[in-house]
Amino acid sequence: MNIEELERGSVVVDLEKYTYPGSPSATLKKINFKINKGEFIGVMGRTGSGKTTTLMLLNGLIPHFFEGNFDGSVIVNTMNTQRYRVQTLARFIGLVMQDPETQIFGITVEKDTSFGPSNLNYRKEKIEELVTKSLPLVGLSGFEKRITTELSGGEKQRLAIAGVLAMEPEIIVLDEPTSELDPNGRAEIYRVLSEIRRKENVTVIISGHDSEEMLDFVDKIIVLDEGEVVWQGIPHDLFKNVSLTEKYGIRPIETAEISNALCKDSVSKETEIFLHSGQLIEYLNKQLKSCSTKNEIHKETFIPKQKKTVIETIDLSFGYRKNEAALNKINLRIGKGEFVAVIGKNGAGKTTFSKHLNGLLRPTSGQVLINGRNIQSVSTSELSREVGYVFQNPDHQIFSASVREEVEYGLKNLNLTKVEIEERVNKVLKFVGLIEYQNRHPFTLGKGERQKLAFASILVMEPGILVIDEPTTGQDWDGTKRMMTMMKELHQNGHTILTITHNLRLAAEYADRIIVFSNGMVVLDGTPPEVFSQEQILESASVSSPESVKIGRSLFELGFRNDLITVNQIKEQLLENLSLINVN
Amino acid sequence: MLIDYYPSNSFIHSLDVRTKLLGFLIITVAAFVFLSPFINLLIAAITFLILLTIKTPLHKIKQVLKPLLPIFLIMLLITGFTYPAEKFQLDLNKQILFYLFPDKTLPISVGGIFYGLTLTLRILIMVLASTVVTFSTPIEDIIQLMQKMKMPYQLAFVIATGIRFVPTMQKKSEMIQEAQKARGTEFGNKGLIGNIKSYIPVLIPMIVDSIRMSENLAISMLNRGFGTYKSATNLHEIKMMKKDYAICLAELIILIAAIWANTENVGVL
Known part of the structure; x- marks a missing residue:
């Protein structure tokens, strides 16, 4: 290919194979794509499909920082990456990575943003100009003097984007920048990028698992699977094909799933696959208008059975500092065997509340009772037999040299016999599906397996209550489904489950009770249909309803039952009433 | 330590890092020149006042001082009991208050208590003075x-x-x-x-x-282009201003005065 013909800001990747040093097999094979200046490109695919590796090709980290076996050519901004240093390429291609923490060098926002241009030895005035220009683009104007460690995750990630913008790149590459963020922070990143693309005419390439945002914002999607480009095209075509998304481990759009079910079973072949709930609702409206069914108001099916209370908080208040209440008089009772989802935006008090349940935090005033006992003076380690707390990051607890030892660790303090320990460990390893890996070193396992291991090391203590902190954050669709299935099984085995989550689909489908936190208070508490019917309160708590809930609401207006909130319920109901839809 | 920088627009914040370091040095020297706890108490009070002018929230100061309390107490007790009374210059300080054990073992003298207080105050002064520097100086200045x-x-x-x-x-x-x-x-x-x-x-x-x-x-x-060139642009050049020179001069005068006072036997025990 003739390099002169290429435009600045374009990318041409023609890679036969790339193998990391010391790796037995190739991580990337057959990566071919072309990106034009000013395009907004999404890169999707499972965890481990080669997204990060592909993106590191673009600014020369491969083959310069990670050497390995490289066969092919990558031409970015008319420059062959093999011929230039990463620092030289960095002037034209900015890379933003997943963990915002390791991308921030300055103590204040302003100083951090100036790090890039000052490395390029620009004049002081020019650097100041670049900083003043970059911060408003990511929505951080007014933050100049703020201390970087005090920013939220989303703000840190936008600062990282500002940091590369300040170097005036032709291309911005972002590797899963949203995976650790909450839904609001996530949407903000895509909005900001789309603005930057529009104003600065830079090429933007982003990888991630955010199906809805990818659909709404990017021009083209490149799908990777097992180190190969397996699909490329416009987002519309990808998400309309539900079986294709499932095949490549991409989370389907809820509306597409529902209309896909209709399509398959529908007599009328013209049924389209809709991608936005509004369109599907409009379609159903048109089809159903003619028929008149009565509102078959469905009274609540979930009657809280008189179960034994296992968690009770009485006027629980807590403040990290004086006069600042992070929790304000929380009164809750949770019965044995309930599956509770705790939702609310970041900083609403969800985690602060949960940490009181196993004594990681102690109330400033009020009481916490676990199995009827006031735990004020009970240590966390003693409580670990009653309340298991599964943290989001498995790597914060794994330290042993083998999977088996890792799981055994918690039992050492329990005065059990050798036989008992062995039995318990075997049982738990079988449950999570790690029994064949029992002698492996934990760090040779994939992320999904490490998460299972962390789960196992908590389960082995046989706690009746499980607190699970953001089980699906940072996971791809397969990982999300795996975690949801595991939680469901544990619930069926009789565990009381309390999960903190931003994943409302999980809350709607699996929980039998949802508690919404806002500003340190409980603002809603009830069954999923009850909670999701309170549109206004949810909105004031900055929780936006899943698409399926929106469809359910309009179905109710059309005469369906009032408790349709999950994709599967809606699919079922629609299929049962297919005759109505095909009436015309 | 150095990460405690707390942005504010106080006078101390606007001074050059070198002026502040000289000030720290002089306060420390002064604290070591005088043995009397009264003079040291005065120095501590002045340092504390300076700390207040840089508008650091009080809870941050508390965070710095709280872990030192037990150390202060132990120092006070040990010096109070062990410092030999005969070594003091002033008669008042030679007075023995009481003995911890019978048979005149472990006496505690007025001077001993004073001396213990002085040692404690010296550490307090150094901590307060260094806090002034770290709270008011961004790390970039020190690096520069x-x-x-x-x-x-x-x-x-x-x-x-x-x-x-x-x-x-x-x-x-x-x-x-x-x-x-x-x-x-x-x-x-x-x-x-x-x-x-x-x-x-x-x-x-x-x-x-x-x-x-x-x-x-x-x-x-x-x-972010680190290593493109051998060095990077300094955005904020540290620079001695007129007021820095003025303060430095004042600091030096204080230093000389303190040393002179010491030769005149001010603040001995």
Whole structure:
């Protein structure tokens, strides 16, 4: 290919194979794509499909920082990456990575943003100009003097984007920048990028698992699977094909799933696959208008059975500092065997509340009772037999040299016999599906397996209550489904489950009770249909309803039952009433 | 320590780092020149007033001082009981208040208590004065001073980044400790060996995480063009202003006055 013909800001990747040093097999094979200046490109695919590796090709980290076996050519901004240093390429291609923490060098926002241009030895005035220009683009104007460690995750990630913008790149590459963020922070990143693309005419390439945002914002999607480009095209075509998304481990759009079910079973072949709930609702409206069914108001099916209370908080208040209440008089009772989802935006008090349940935090005033006992003076380690707390990051607890030892660790303090320990460990390893890996070193396992291991090391203590902190954050669709299935099984085995989550689909489908936190208070508490019917309160708590809930609401207006909130319920109901839809 | 920088627009904040370091030195020298606890108390009060002018929130100051309290108490007791009364110049200080044990063992003298107070106040003064410097000086200024003293940019950068990561690592270590507590680890009540052992589950994830972070950091540095040239633009050149020279002069006068006063036997015990 003739390099002169290429435009600045374009990318041409023609890679036969790339193998990391010391790796037995190739991580990337057959990566071919072309990106034009000013395009907004999404890169999707499972965890481990080669997204990060592909993106590191673009600014020369491969083959310069990670050497390995490289066969092919990558031409970015008319420059062959093999011929230039990463620092030289960095002037034209900015890379933003997943963990915002390791991308921030300055103590204040302003100083951090100036790090890039000052490395390029620009004049002081020019650097100041670049900083003043970059911060408003990511929505951080007014933050100049703020201390970087005090920013939220989303703000840190936008600062990282500002940091590369300040170097005036032709291309911005972002590797899963949203995976650790909450839904609001996530949407903000895509909005900001789309603005930057529009104003600065830079090429933007982003990888991630955010199906809805990818659909709404990017021009083209490149799908990777097992180190190969397996699909490329416009987002519309990808998400309309539900079986294709499932095949490549991409989370389907809820509306597409529902209309896909209709399509398959529908007599009328013209049924389209809709991608936005509004369109599907409009379609159903048109089809159903003619028929008149009565509102078959469905009274609540979930009657809280008189179960034994296992968690009770009485006027629980807590403040990290004086006069600042992070929790304000929380009164809750949770019965044995309930599956509770705790939702609310970041900083609403969800985690602060949960940490009181196993004594990681102690109330400033009020009481916490676990199995009827006031735990004020009970240590966390003693409580670990009653309340298991599964943290989001498995790597914060794994330290042993083998999977088996890792799981055994918690039992050492329990005065059990050798036989008992062995039995318990075997049982738990079988449950999570790690029994064949029992002698492996934990760090040779994939992320999904490490998460299972962390789960196992908590389960082995046989706690009746499980607190699970953001089980699906940072996971791809397969990982999300795996975690949801595991939680469901544990619930069926009789565990009381309390999960903190931003994943409302999980809350709607699996929980039998949802508690919404806002500003340190409980603002809603009830069954999923009850909670999701309170549109206004949810909105004031900055929780936006899943698409399926929106469809359910309009179905109710059309005469369906009032408790349709999950994709599967809606699919079922629609299929049962297919005759109505095909009436015309 | 150096990460405590607290932005504000106070007078002390606007001074050059060198003026502040000289001030720190002089306050320290003054504290060591005088033996009398009264003069030291005065110096401590002045230093504390300066600390208040830089508008640091009180709880931050409390955080610095609180862990020192037991040390102060122990110092006071030990010097109070062990300093021989005969060594004092003034008669008042030679007076023995009482003996801890019968048969005139472990006497406690007025001078002993005074001397203990002085030692405690000296440490307090040094802590307060260094707090003034660290709260009012951004790390970049200190790094620049080091560079002015011919330290290579790369090394200065590494130090600055290391300091920037202290709070991050603290947070990480807290998160790991919580995760381990939640699975039954007990910290802090098993004796020395037991305690060291119980920190292994914290240490290993910390090390693993640090390695991962340092690799990511290296990548990020390249992404931001670090190492394109041998040095980088200094955005904020440290510079001695007129007021810096004026304050430095005043500081030197105070230093000379203190030394002179000492030769005149002011503030002895």
